[in-house]
Amino acid sequence: MGNMFSLQGKNAVIVGGAGGLGQAIAQGIAESGAKVAIASRSEVSLQRAVQEIKAACGIEVKYYIVDASVESSVEALVIDSVRDFGRVDILVNAQGFNKKFKAEEFPMDIFEQMFDVNVVGVMMCCKHFGKHMIKNGYGKIVNLSSVRGKIATRGAGNAGYCGTKGALDMVTRQLASEFGQYNITVNAIGPTVTETPMMTDILNSRGPNARKDMAENLPMKRMALPSDCVGPAVFLCSDASGFVTGNIIYPDGGLTAIG
Numbered sequence: 070m071g072n073m074f075s076l077q078g079k080n081a082v083i084v085g086g087a088g089g090l091g092q093a094i095a096q097g098i099a100e101s102g103a104k105v106a107i108a109s110r111s112e113v114s115l116q117r118a119v120q121e122i123k124a125a126c127g128i129e130v131k132y133y134i135v136d137a138s139v140e141s142s143v144e145a146l147v148i149d150s151v152r153d154f155g156r157v158d159i160l161v162n163a164q165g166f167n168k169k170f171k172a173e174e175f176p177m178d179i180f181e182q183m184f185d186v187n188v189v190g191v192m193m194c195c196k197h198f199g200k201h202m203i204k205n206g207y208g209k210i211v212n213l214s215s216v217r218g219k220i221a222t223r224g225a226g227n228a229g230y231c232g233t234k235g236a237l238d239m240v241t242r243q244l245a246s247e248f249g250q251y252n253i254t255v256n257a258i259g260p261t262v263t264e265t266p267m268m269t270d271i272l273n274s275r276g277p278n279a280r281k282d283m284a285e286n287l288p289m290k291r292m293a294l295p296s297d298c299v300g301p302a303v304f305l306c307s308d309a310s311g312f313v314t315g316n317i318i319y320p321d322g323g324l325t326a327i328g
């Protein structure tokens with residue numbers, strides 16, 4: 070049967086691949102045998118991530134600059150990556166951002182920007198890479214959602230973020246429905262709070278015990294690590310998940326089990 074988790078011979082693009090979760094996933098996919106490119110807006114961050122991945126596992130990954138909230142920029146990413154790789158088999162959408170305000174004070178421009186990046190931008194990537202994958206009759210798409218697509222928080226602040234992730238979950242399911250006939254699977258990963266650049270300021274603002282309290286509230290009694298998303302991502306990008314589509318895997322230490 071061979072190694073059904075191997076990604077040998079596959080080409081992958083990880084949007085948001087210089088971020089905390091995206092970089093860990095990009096490295097995991099590269100270590101599983103695929104050729105990998107990472108893409109986001111900041112060239113400095115992309116170059117740092119390329120160097121760190123090389124230092125960690127000796128594998129060279131490509132990078133592309135993209136603003137995934139601008140459709141023409143996403144189209145250029147598809148053209149460039151298909152030109153360089155020949156074809157793209159795997160798309161991971163690990164871009165996103167998170168700003169918290171009480172609902173009664175939420176600046177609507179920030180609410181809308183969050184939807185632009187976390188939902189509209191992911192849809193744009195799925196649309197344009199999806200069109201390419203349909204021609205190939207093969208594709209694996211993995212979207213980074215969150216436990217916040219499924220359960221709200223007790224405190225204030227999450228109307229925007231929860232809204233985007235709930236919407237992304239349904240976009241993921243609908244794309245699975247439409248792309249299934251072309252041998253393209255579309256799934257999501259729903260992590261809980263993980264120490265990455267997106268979360269550091271938010272965690273620091275919650276006081277010195279924030280991390281300890283958060284760990285204590287999870288059945289597995291520790292904070293999530295970026296590496297906790299890697300196994301689910303490799304599974305969802307590999308032939309091991311050949312008949313899995315429209316699903317959301319929660320590497321959340323049991324939070325959604327008790328949520």
Ligand SMILES: NC(=O)c1ccc[n+]([C@@H]2O[C@H](COP(=O)([O-])OP(=O)(O)OC[C@H]3O[C@@H](n4cnc5c(N)ncnc54)[C@H](OP(=O)(O)O)[C@@H]3O)[C@@H](O)[C@H]2O)c1
Binds near residue numbers: 091164215263
């Ligand atoms: N960390 C957590 O606790 C957690 C929990 C659940 C779900 N998630 C989700 O996991 C994903 C990754 O989060 P993370 O924690 O790794 O965040 P992160 O470290 O802040 O990384 C986010 C990445 O997205 C990129 N990005 C943002 N806007 C973009 C745009 N318009 N076009 C292209 N790239 C863009 C950023 O790069 P540039 O700014 O250079 O473009 C950055 O590389 C997000 O969808 C997040 O919602 C995170």
